[in-house]
Amino acid sequence: MTDIQCLDEVTIQAIIDGEETDISLTKHLDNCPACQGLKKQVAELVKTSDGLRIDADLPPEFYENLMDRIEVRPFPIALLAAVLFGLVLFSAYFLNPGYITWWFTVGITHQVGLIFDIFFDLLVLSQALGPLSVITVLTALVAIEVLILNKLRVMEG
Ligand SMILES: [Zn+2]
Numbered sequence: 589m590t591d592i593q594c595l596d597e598v599t600i601q602a603i604i605d606g607e608e609t610d611i612s613l614t615k616h617l618d619n620c621p622a623c624q625g626l627k628k629q630v631a632e633l634v635k636t637s638d639g640l641r642i643d644a645d646l647p648p649e650f651y652e653n654l655m656d657r658i659e660v661r662p663f664p665i666a667l668l669a670a671v672l673f674g675l676v677l678f679s680a681y682f683l684n685p686g687y688i689t690w691w692f693t694v695g696i697t698h699q700v701g702l703i704f705d706i707f708f709d710l711l712v713l714s715q716a717l718g719p720l721s722v723i724t725v726l727t728a729l730v731a732i733e734v735l736i737l738n739k740l741r742v743m744e745g
Contacts, residue, residue: 592616595623600630672729 592612595603602608603617604627617623 594620595626597626597630600627601634603627604631604634 595613595617599608599613600617600623603614608614617627
């Protein structure tokens, strides 16, 4: 029965999960008391961690504390948004340089102003509401890019 080495927890877990089907391993597991014992331990551990996962309700303060901790540092969010906005502009330029060049040379300044107004409103919003609104900022930036490209296409065509 010691023709192969005893199994480790990972292998035993894989056998329990049905991921490991090597007959020499399963045969060893069935016939080796040491591995049987380990299998029992692994099974117990899985049961315990399953139980913990169900019982471990996070206290409501956890999220408040998390929000507080993140909200003390609004600058990285603003920086992130600025970088993202830059990337959006860059990608628009990269996709079709003509659009951005045309956009700037024709000088639709009120549209540029509007977009930057929206951008900074979003920044203020993201600082007020916390990290969740970064997703909103992201979505809005994508929407703005689509809006810009659509507008330019319509005006150009
Ligand atoms: Zn063994």
